[in-house]
Amino acid sequence: MTGGLWSGALFAFGAATASLLLAGGIALVLRAQRRRGERFRETQEALRVSEDRLRWALDATSEIVWDWDLVQDSIYHPSWAQTYGFPEERTPRTGKELAQFIHPEDMPRFHGEMSKAAAGPQDAFEVEHRALTGAGDWKWILGRARVVSRNAAGQATRMVGTCTDITERKRMMTRLQIADRMASIGTLAAGVAHEINNPLAYVLGNLDFSLQRLETLQEVSPTGAGATGRAGEVVRECVSALRDAESGALRMRDIVRDVKVFSRAEEDVRKPVHVGQALRATLSLADNEIRHRARVALDIDDVPRVEANESRLSQVFLNLLVNAAQAIPEGHADRNEIRVTVRRREASVVVEVRDTGCGIRPEHRQRLFDPFFTTKPVGIGTGLGLAICHGIVTALRGEIEVESAVGKGSTFRVILPATEEAERPEIPSPAPRRACRRGRILIVDDEPPFCRMAARAFGTEHEVVTLTDSSEALRRLRAGERFDVVVADLEMPVLTGMELHAEIARVDPGLAERMLFVTGGAFTPLAAEFAARHAGRMIEKPLPAEALRTAIAEVLERAPRALDVPAT
Numbered sequence: 076m077t078g079g080l081w082s083g084a085l086f087a088f089g090a091a092t093a094s095l096l097l098a099g100g101i102a103l104v105l106r107a108q109r110r111r112g113e114r115f116r117e118t119q120e121a122l123r124v125s126e127d128r129l130r131w132a133l134d135a136t137s138e139i140v141w142d143w144d145l146v147q148d149s150i151y152h153p154s155w156a157q158t159y160g161f162p163e164e165r166t167p168r169t170g171k172e173l174a175q176f177i178h179p180e181d182m183p184r185f186h187g188e189m190s191k192a193a194a195g196p197q198d199a200f201e202v203e204h205r206a207l208t209g210a211g212d213w214k215w216i217l218g219r220a221r222v223v224s225r226n227a228a229g230q231a232t233r234m235v236g237t238c239t240d241i242t243e244r245k246r247m248m249t250r251l252q253i254a255d256r257m258a259s260i261g262t263l264a265a266g267v268a269h270e271i272n273n274p275l276a277y278v279l280g281n282l283d284f285s286l287q288r289l290e291t292l293q294e295v296s297p298t299g300a301g302a303t304g305r306a307g308e309v310v311r312e313c314v315s316a317l318r319d320a321e322s323g324a325l326r327m328r329d330i331v332r333d334v335k336v337f338s339r340a341e342e343d344v345r346k347p348v349h350v351g352q353a354l355r356a357t358l359s360l361a362d363n364e365i366r367h368r369a370r371v372a373l374d375i376d377d378v379p380r381v382e383a384n385e386s387r388l389s390q391v392f393l394n395l396l397v398n399a400a401q402a403i404p405e406g407h408a409d410r411n412e413i414r415v416t417v418r419r420r421e422a423s424v425v426v427e428v429r430d431t432g433c434g435i436r437p438e439h440r441q442r443l444f445d446p447f448f449t450t451k452p453v454g455i456g457t458g459l460g461l462a463i464c465h466g467i468v469t470a471l472r473g474e475i476e477v478e479s480a481v482g483k484g485s486t487f488r489v490i491l492p493a494t495e496e497a498e499r500p501e502i503p504s505p506a507p508r509r510a511c512r513r514g515r516i517l518i519v520d521d522e523p524p525f526c527r528m529a530a531r532a533f534g535t536e537h538e539v540v541t542l543t544d545s546s547e548a549l550r551r552l553r554a555g556e557r558f559d560v561v562v563a564d565l566e567m568p569v570l571t572g573m574e575l576h577a578e579i580a581r582v583d584p585g586l587a588e589r590m591l592f593v594t595g596g597a598f599t600p601l602a603a604e605f606a607a608r609h610a611g612r613m614i615e616k617p618l619p620a621e622a623l624r625t626a627i628a629e630v631l632e633r634a635p636r637a638l639d640v641p642a643t
Contacts, residue, residue, distance in 0.1 A: 139238040143170070143220075145193065146232050158240075160209030178205035178213055189220070193231040198222045203241065215245045268331045272595030273522050275328060276616035280528035282321045283620045289314050328617050347380035347494045348388055350417055350424055357389045358415075361396040368403040369411035369430065378419045379493035383471050391464045395428040395487050398461070402432025402485060423473075424493050429486040435479040443477060464489075513537055514559035514631045519548045519575065520593070521567045529562070532620045533627070545570035549578050552586070560630045561586060562623070565594035565602055565613075573605045589630050593618060 141152035148169045156166045159176070167173040177185055181204035188202040199221045205213040220236030292310055358371065365371060381388075396413065403411045414429045435443065444465040468475045472492055479485035518529045518541040526541035533539050540558070542548045545567050552558075561579065563572040570578075572592050580587035592609065594602075595616045606613050614623055 141236055141238070143234045143236075144232070145234065158238075159206065159214070162209075165209075176207045178207070181205050185218070189234075192220065192222055192234070195222075195225070195229050195231070206238075214240055215242045217241045268595075270595070271327070271331050272616040274524070275324060275331065276593070276595070276618055277522065277524040277528040279321070279324050279328065279617045280525070280532055280620050282317055282324060284528065284531045286314060286317050286321065289317070324617075345382050345384050348383045348385045349380050350378060350388075350426060350491075351375040353385055353389050354392055354415060354417065354426070357392040357396065361393055361400065364397050365400045365413060367405050367408055368400050369408055369413045372412055372414040374414065374416040376418055378417055378424045381424050381471070381491040382494045383491070387467050388471075391467050391489060392426070392428075394461065394464050395489070398487075399428050399430035399432065399485070402430050402434075419493070420490070422493055424491050426489040426491070427486055429484065431484040434481040434483055435477070435485055436481055440477060440479065444475075512631055514627070515557065516540070516627060517542070517548060517558040517561045519543075519545050519561065519567070519572070520564040521545075522564070525564075529623075533624065536624075537627070545572070545575050549575060552579060552582055558586065559589065560627050561590045562627070563590060563592055565592045565606065571602075573602065591623075591626050591630065593623070 139152055139154055139158050141150055141155070143150045148171075150168055150170065150173060152166070155161075156163045167176060174182060185202050185204045188200045192198065192200040199219070201217060201219040203215060203217050206216045208214055217239045218236060219239070220234050222231040222234050224231070224233040226232050289310055354375065355373075358365075358373075396415075399413045403413075411431045412429075413431075414427070416425075416427045416429070418425045418427075444461050465475055468489055468491070474490045476488040476490070477485065478488070513536065515538045516533060518526055518539060520526055520529075520541075521543050523543050526543060530539050530541050542551075545563065546569050548561075548563075549570065561575075563575050565572040567575075572594075576587055576590055576592075579590065591612050591614060592606075593614050593616055594606065612626075614626060
């Protein structure tokens with residue numbers, strides 16, 4: 076009995092223990108399942124956050140991400156249609172469909188780069204190409220891709236990549252190249268102006284000499300009535316022809332001067348500038364652009380000068396005048412007008428350029444002064460002109476305003492502070508030529524025609540020696556030959572006018588102080604610095620003969636005689 080009870084008790088204890096163990100096991104299983112569920116939810120949440128971050132990043136960069144299964148020839152790129160402006164159903168799903176949206180000229184390069192990557196051994200490639208948009212134009216795309224799987228033979232089976240819109244970058248590069256070419260053209264223009272000035276100097280000098288001689292011949296006759304008969308008629312015809320030639324040469328001189336002012340590559344050195352003169356000079360440069368489109372009306376008041384760099388201010392005016400002209404179609408110039416006005420407004424000078432062109436649409440006005448923004452066709456505008464104008468005017472503490480009506484025209488208004496410099500007195504008319512003592516003059520210029528012109532022009536007044544070799548001039552001076560005045564070209568081969576001056580200063584310091592310099596335009600920084608230090612002795616080509624004659628006379632007044640040459 077006792078044993079039975081004991082056995083029953085043991086059985087009951089075992090059953091209870093088993094129940095407890097089973098319950099504990101179930102609890103452990105449930106807790107493990109809960110932990111797995113929590114981890115699964117955490118993983119799902121992390122995956123969702125990761126997907127959101129990737130989507131946000133792609134949205135922010137406007138990148139197209141694609142996945143290309145090369146075995147099945149299926150392409151997955153969910154944002155393609157939205158990016159290129161097509162309906163969703165136009166999205167290409169295969170390589171063959173994709174090829175229809177790549178520019179035919181770029182397709183060989185695109186296919187070649189992809190084929191090289193697919194065949195190996197390189198895994199990555201990138202290629203620029205144009206892609207068609209829903210609007211019918213072409214965007215420049217930078218495609219980057221990487222092979223992510225290959226088969227046993229090494230052939231690519233899958234690629235992933237991105238497409239980046241680089242259209243604006245390509246446009247900016249093109250415009251910067253255009254801007255660089257424009258800067259080069261400016262440098263070239265300055266060089267051309269310099270080269271033209273050299274021959275133009277002796278053209279004008281010889282014309283002046285010939286006219287003086289012929290006019291003297293007209294005055295000489297036994298009766299005092301000038302040349303008569305056929306000879307007199309020929310002389311009069313020659314004088315008339317030479318006057319016309321002189322007028323043309325003077326016009327060339329003014330054009331070259333204006334080109335030099337506009338294209339001068341100098342620091343932002345400012346001085347009082349006469350706005351009216353700068354505008355008139357700039358109009359001569361813009362004339363070819365304007366005259367087939369509109370007539371020009373000038374209304375320029377007498378206003379104070381403005382503190383500015385003349386070449387940069389001319390650049391502002393030229394840009395505004397060319398823009399006004401390009402807003403007017405060619406033809407019917409008599410029906411259109413570009414009106415340029417200059418007014419004083421309190422302490423400011425106001426310049427207006429008003430045209431009767433097509434006007435500016437309201438949505439474009441806010442961007443007019445943005446760099447590279449233009450509404451002109453490709454090849455006509457760079458989008459830099461008005462941005463440059465705004466920068467120059469702002470740097471002068473001025474403002475630039477715009478008024479426009481579509482179909483009626485536009486007005487650009489430049490407002491600049493007037494300089495506080497006192498009004499300059501009027502330059503008196505030149506006095507009659509005064510008597511000048513005869514001197515011994517050395518002319519050194521590497522242009523033989525200039526030397527011959529100088530000998531003709533001054534040979535009756537002075538003893539003139541001309542040399543085209545500056546080293547020969549230095550040799551003769553070192554040998555003791557004496558001169559009252561030396562006139563030297565600033566830029567010469569072998570020995571420049573600057574170097575000749577330095578050498579003469581060692582041989583004869585007094586003669587170095589009596590040197591005059593002629594130049595077609597100081598080119599190098601060293602020449603520009605030298606010209607600035609000796610500004611009072613610089614005479615720019617093409618120089619009027621009278622200007623050089625006066626300069627020589629002024630030097631001779633304070634110079635000791637080099638030779639005992641009797642005065643005339």
